[in-house]
Every structure is written in structure tokens, then in C-alpha cells.
Amino acid sequence: MVALPWLATMLTSNPLLIAAVATAQRLPWLLFALPAGVWTDRADRRLLMARADLMRMVLMAFTLLMVISHTALPVPEGSGNAAILSLALIAFLFGSAEVIRDNAAQTVLPSIVAHSDLERANGQMWSAEQVTGQFIGPPIAGLLIASSVALPFGVDASIYALSAALIWMIALPPRKSTVSARFLPALLEGLGWMRRNPLILRLAIMLGAINAVFIGGMTILVLYAQEVLALSATGYGVLLTFGAMGGVAGGLLAPALATRFGMRGSLLTALGIFVVVNLLLGLFSSPAVAGLALFLEAAAGMLWNVVTVSYRQRLIPDDLLGRVNSVYRFFGWGAMPFGAMGAGALVAVLTPVIGRSDALHAPYLLAAAVCGLLIVFAAARLRFDTA
Numbered sequence: 001m002v003a004l005p006w007l008a009t010m011l012t013s014n015p016l017l018i019a020a021v022a023t024a025q026r027l028p029w030l031l032f033a034l035p036a037g038v039w040t041d042r043a044d045r046r047l048l049m050a051r052a053d054l055m056r057m058v059l060m061a062f063t064l065l066m067v068i069s070h071t072a073l074p075v076p077e078g079s080g081n082a083a084i085l086s087l088a089l090i091a092f093l094f095g096s097a098e099v100i101r102d103n104a105a106q107t108v109l110p111s112i113v114a115h116s117d118l119e120r121a122n123g124q125m126w127s128a129e130q131v132t133g134q135f136i137g138p139p140i141a142g143l144l145i146a147s148s149v150a151l152p153f154g155v156d157a158s159i160y161a162l163s164a165a166l167i168w169m170i171a172l173p174p175r176k177s178t179v180s181a182r183f184l185p186a187l188l189e190g191l192g193w194m195r196r197n198p199l200i201l202r203l204a205i206m207l208g209a210i211n212a213v214f215i216g217g218m219t220i221l222v223l224y225a226q227e228v229l230a231l232s233a234t235g236y237g238v239l240l241t242f243g244a245m246g247g248v249a250g251g252l253l254a255p256a257l258a259t260r261f262g263m264r265g266s267l268l269t270a271l272g273i274f275v276v277v278n279l280l281l282g283l284f285s286s287p288a289v290a291g292l293a294l295f296l297e298a299a300a301g302m303l304w305n306v307v308t309v310s311y312r313q314r315l316i317p318d319d320l321l322g323r324v325n326s327v328y329r330f331f332g333w334g335a336m337p338f339g340a341m342g343a344g345a346l347v348a349v350l351t352p353v354i355g356r357s358d359a360l361h362a363p364y365l366l367a368a369a370v371c372g373l374l375i376v377f378a379a380a381r382l383r384f385d386t387a
Helices: 003-011 015-042 045-069 081-111 115-147 151-168 183-195 198-228 233-283 287-315 318-333 336-354 356-381
Strands: none
Touching: 003 015, 003 045, 003 081, 003 115, 003 151, 003 198, 015 045, 015 081, 015 183, 015 198, 015 318, 015 336, 045 081, 045 151, 081 115, 081 287, 081 318, 115 151, 115 233, 115 287, 183 198, 183 318, 198 233, 198 287, 198 318, 198 336, 198 356, 233 287, 233 356, 287 318, 336 356
16 A cells, blocks of 8 residues: 555654554554464454455545544654544554455455465465555555655545445355354364464464564665655655565566475475565665665565465365464464554654654665575475476
8 A cells, every 4th residue: 555654744754653553553463463364263354354455445435534634744853743643543444344354355265266276366365466456556655655645545545446346246155154253262173273283383384584674674665765765655656566566577577486396395485585686775775776675575575475375275175274374374473563563663763863864764774684594494384386
């Protein structure tokens, strides 16, 4: 989402407050990922997805009204704190809907395609998401923001309404829930499966570390783009488009790369790329270099996702898929609010010491170091039955 962080920068330039908005959007992964798994295995997954999109539609419509009510944007520094709190609440509710929607979406695909086609199907699905949500969306959002900061939220509300309608029309095979009527035993069943499969747990913990430093970098990126790269809203949208292009390329190439290098080799390759791209962002101040870095980072992220998600979908029984996925994402995505807030705090602490520009580079250098350590861990501890 381009418009929400950009709106935050129109209300304040304080990195901690901007990070608070990003943290609020990611906090539901820590709070609601586990319950979402139980709901996903109990309920009609298609209905959950549609309702979550309707909730996001309402939130974007409310944000539209909030922006329209602010006649003067950007506001003087310090006078937008109340609006930032409202924005953080919207981000939290939006993230809560996202938790439910994404968990349900990942459990639907194995009931539609054969297990042997999961890599190809996941790659195509995420490439389509990248094209619509990242490749087309950011430059259009940048143009809309340049015209009126309210416009992107109206467009988003319309798109979520359309998405809910399209999801409602999907025909899924009948499915009978075998989940315990009591919440805690149902949740513990998913936790027990994860404990008996330590490789999945290791992947979840690694994903948590990756996501923490990734979301930290993305939280700071809007300030990095404005103050280090001197980009306008349109330029920021174009920058994000390079990431989307990388995601599309990664999604289309991931099945072939997974076959060529195996699961372990593919994940080590992705980690190596993560190190390189964060060094590029941490050491250079060029829009062209930043665009290349986001392209490679998104491609590597797509390779990681296609390999690990397909592996889980193939391995986990369907009646446990929602709960085990939720445990996996609790570890893998629950670290994101800490990463977002940590990056904001790091910039705030380092700014008076090394200057604003160098402080905005620091989260990317930290991310490179973390991903380097993960390469060592993965080389020693990741062993797949089929690689």
C-alpha cells in the first residue's frame, strides 16, 4: 500500500510515529495469527476472504472521508499527531482483516490444483498479485496522490468491493470441518503438528527474522525515498514498481529455479540475494541502484515464498492447514511489528549521532548482516527430504 505511508509523512516526519503506523498494521499478525488458523479450518474459507475484503473496503472509505476533512495537507509538524493515531487505528484494523484473508487464501489453493502443480500455481497466482497490486498499483497511486491524496483511498475501496464480489463467485469443492468445537484443543492440534515437524518450525523462525528486517526497511523506505533519493510521490510509486517487476519475474521463474536448484539451494540463493540488495540500499544513494535492489529483493522473496508455501501445502493435511499455517505465520510474520518499530527507533537514535542520511541507510546494513547470519544457519540446519 503506497498511499497510507505517504499520508503518514504528510502528518509528521517523525520516524517513530511513521513506524508506529507500520507497526499497527503488522501487529495483528502477532495477536490474531493463531486464532485466524482455527477460524480458517472451521469456517467457509471463501466467505472469510470475502468478508475480510469488505472490511478493508469500509476502512478505505473511512480513510477517504478522514483525508477529505483535512483541508490542509501536509500539516505543520506536531499538529498532526491526533490524525496519526487515527491512521494507526485504521492500519491496525486493516491488518487484522489482512491476517484472516491471507491465511484463508493460502489454504484454498490446494483444494483447487493438484499437489504436483502447486509451485506453478503459486508462482502464477503471486505474479498476478504483483502485476495488479504492485506493478500497476504503485505508479497509479503515485499519480493519484500527486493529483489528490484522497483519491487512492477511494480507488482502494472500490477495488476491495470488486474483490469481495469475485471471491464470492468462486466454486470450491465441498468440505466438512473436523475441527474440535473448543478453541484451545483445536489450536493445540496445530501447534502439536508443528512441533513434530521441526523443519517447518526452522523455516518459520527464519522467515520471522527475514520479515523483521524487511518490514523495517520498508517502513523507512518512504523517508529514504523522500530525503535520500529526493523522489516525489510519483517517483516513489515508480520505485515500488521496480519491486513489483522483480516479484513478477521471481514468481514466473521460481518453479523452474526450484526444480533446477532444489528447495535448499533455492532458499540459500534467495538469502544471498537478500544480503546483496540490502548492502546496495545501505551503501548507495542512487534511485537507479535502489530500483535494482528492490527488483532483486522482490524476485528473491517470491522464490522463497513459492518454495516454502508449496512445500507446506503439500505436506500439511487439509484439515490442519489453516491452523498450522497460522502457527507458521505467527512466528514468520509476528516479528514484523518489532522490525517496523525497531527501524524507526534506530533511525531516531542514530540521526543526532551520524546525521539523518546515514541513519536512514542503517536499517539496510543491519538487514544485510542478519541475512548473512541466516545463510550460515540455513547451510547447517536446513535438510529437505526432497531437495
